[in-house]
Each structure stands twice: as structure tokens, then as C-alpha cells.
Amino acid sequence: MANYKLTLRYDGAAYHGWQRQKNCITVQQVVERALKKVAKERITVTGCSRTDAGVHAKKFVCNFQSEMTVPCRKMPLAMNRMLPYDVNVTGCEIVDDDFHAQFDTKWKRYVYIVDNGEYKNPFTAKYAYYYPYKLNLTAMRTAASYIVGTHDFAAFMASGSNLKGHTVRTVFSLNVKRRANEVIFTIEADGYLYNMVRIIVGTLLDVGTGKTDRHSLPDIISSADRKRTGFTAAARGLYLTEVEY
């Protein structure tokens, strides 16, 4: 019995997120289905993160225990033959028995893409959030600088989440840049509360349009009040791009 670490990427547009659910299709499900065919045994995989419906991953890590005989170097091609076009394995290795894809993450990087063009780009309709309003990037960057650091991020957690007293996270960096008609957010943190990235993006967009004052961020953070932060930006603009152990 060995512990395998599988690296993959997926276009999440057609999936109800990573985590297995009843009555709807998830990425975990299609990965386990392919794995069953390749490994010739029923396998449950553990993902590094529960991505929401419509969220994408340019790098996603999961692990599983198996007695399969397929060598690691053959796994990507063997798996990709069984997987749909929008999910794709890029690597496989045997790791320590105690490696856990979810609990052992040191940090993760997310990218969020906003289509800030005058007209909605048909090529990114499922891959970016269309927001055609004029944005003050300098103000957004100042606001972002207040988010970097170790804070109680309760104000940036979807209401209804049940994590009281465990809402402190460390954001290592939060960058905002423009590339042609897109505004791109890149965030690195040791962990994320439910919807945290999407609420940060919504809050920074409110700063960009002037609805929220850039210097009110420290106050908003310390309020721990979800009603003080901005809207939850759409899932389709969000990408998990790096997971470090």
C-alpha cells in the first residue's frame, strides 16, 4: 500500500466544485471514476481544497492510498485517457505515508481575473468576471496592502460559516495589476476562509469604484462584520494556481 500524490488542473466551468456531492457532477467524482479504471480498485482521493462550483484550478493536488501496480510516470497519460477534456493529470509521485493533501498545505495561491473591458469578452465568459466599470487601481492597491498580514478575517467569510474563533489567517501577498482589458488579483495565504478570496475581490472592486474608502480597510477588518465587506465576486473568475507543502 503506497500513498500517491496526484497533481492535476481543471476547467471548473462544468463542475459543481471539487468535492463529491449527490445529484451533481464534481471533479472529485470524475477523478475517482478514472482512477478506478486505471488502478483497478475503488479509491477515495483527498483534495487540497474544496473549490466551489465554477472555480478553476491550474494546479490542484490530491492524494490517495492504493495497491495499484501502474508506475507513477505512466499515470498522467493513463489517467488522461479516461478523463474528460476539462480535467487533466500532470504529475504523480509516491509520498510519505503521512502526507495529507488538505492538512499539510503550507500556502496556496489564487488568481482572480476581472474582465474590465467595455464589452464582455466572449472568450472569457466562463473564465473571468465581467465588470466594466472604471477602476482606480492605485486605491485598490492601497486597500490591498491593509489586507496583507495576519488578521482575523471573519469579515471576509461567507455568512453562515461556522468557524468562530478560528478565523485568523496570514495573507503573504495580494497584488492587483492590469493586463490589457483584464484586472488580475493574485493572493498568497496560509489558508482561506469560505469565499474569502471572492469577498476580498468584491471589497477591492468597491474600493476601485469609490464606493468604499481605501483607508477604511483596517476598520472593516477589525469589525469582523460580513456586512461591512463587499459583494462575493463570481466563482468563474477564480483560479487555484499553486499549492505548497
Next chain:
Amino acid sequence: MANYKLTLRYDGAAYHGWQRQKNCITVQQVVERALKKVAKERITVTGCSRTDAGVHAKKFVCNFQSEMTVPCRKMPLAMNRMLPYDVNVTGCEIVDDDFHAQFDTKWKRYVYIVDNGEYKNPFTAKYAYYYPYKLNLTAMRTAASYIVGTHDFAAFMASGSNLKGHTVRTVFSLNVKRRANEVIFTIEADGYLYNMVRIIVGTLLDVGTGKTDRHSLPDIISSADRKRTGFTAAARGLYLTEVEY
């Protein structure tokens, strides 16, 4: 009655090309359907090109005659409200009565994207042609240089096309570059034979793998023999990106 020039862009993945057809959905059809609602009259549009099923356009021009009262500056938003997410109007202007979107083109630019990564990128499954073989770009560029110029391109026309004696075209430029895992072809010409870009790409890929000698291109061109050129690269990698009048 005025002559309108409409600029649009579309993700062609879901369409059987531009040109109206029976029993399958085309871009022309959805544009005309939206136009009927916006202009309150039945309108036939003339496209700058017949793109094939699955081909994309980052810029596409069409024209139509109409007595509508909608001002040009309101057309993009009015049309986009009626159009599906994968087709999108970016501009509208009144032009000379004799402007014809197809016959008046001076040149057009096409881009072709090859996914040359080890594993198929799930994000470009419908937007690039997956070809994971090692490519010699220097050889491909040399071969490309022979294609630039005024030639009889009969060898680069889908067999069965009926254009005998009218197969001379001028290719102004043909560039091949690598960007991360993608190989990108950019071609500008005064006109194109049926499948010409896709056959040029297939031929250059054969040069890239060594199947075809880079210096055999002048010979292949002058043979005017479709059997001497390479395969027709898949439609999904092809983008019309510029049309000049």
C-alpha cells in the same frame, strides 16, 4: 436606408461556422436573430469571411442595409443584450452605400494556436490544437519564409474546392513564435483559399517534426498538388483577428 458596418467577435466552439445553414446553428443566424429584435426588421448580413465550424473570431466585420432608427453608438449594448454570451458586438458605424464586408477586404490576419505542452491544457481544449511533439521552430520559420510572397497556393487548398485558375494569393507575413507551452502562427494575406491557413499550419508542423524538409517548400508550392502539403490542422486553433478595408 443606410449601410451599416458591424464589428463583432465570437467564440466559435459552439457554432457551425459563420454562414447560415439549414439544420445547424451558425453565427450569422444568431446575429440576424438579434438584429431582427433590435432593428425591428428582417435583415440579412454579409460577413467578411466564411469561417468554418469551430473557428473563432477576435474581430469579424459584417454589413447590412437597414432603415432602423437605433443610433450606432447604442448598437453594441442593444445587440449584446440579445446575443448569447459567446457572440459579442463591439462596434457599429454607417458606411458608404457601396461598402461590402466580403469583397472590399484588403487583407486579413489569422492566428493559429498550437498547444505544444506535454499534457493537453484543459483550458484550451476548444481554443488550441493539441500537438505535443517536439518542434524545430527554426526549421518552421525557414519553411514559412518560402510561403511569404505571391504564389499559386493551389497545393494549400482543400481538395474538391472549385477555383481553378484563381488560386494566386499574396501572403504578406507568416510568423511562428513560442509563448510558454504554445506555438503561435500569425499570417497576413490579401485573401485565403478554402482551408489555406489550416493546411499551411499542418505543413509547417510536419516541417517542425522533420517529416517534411524545410527547403522543399518552393517545390511543394509549385507542384500545386494538395497531396504534397501536410494535414489540415484542426479548426479549434484558428482565429480571425483582423480585417482591413
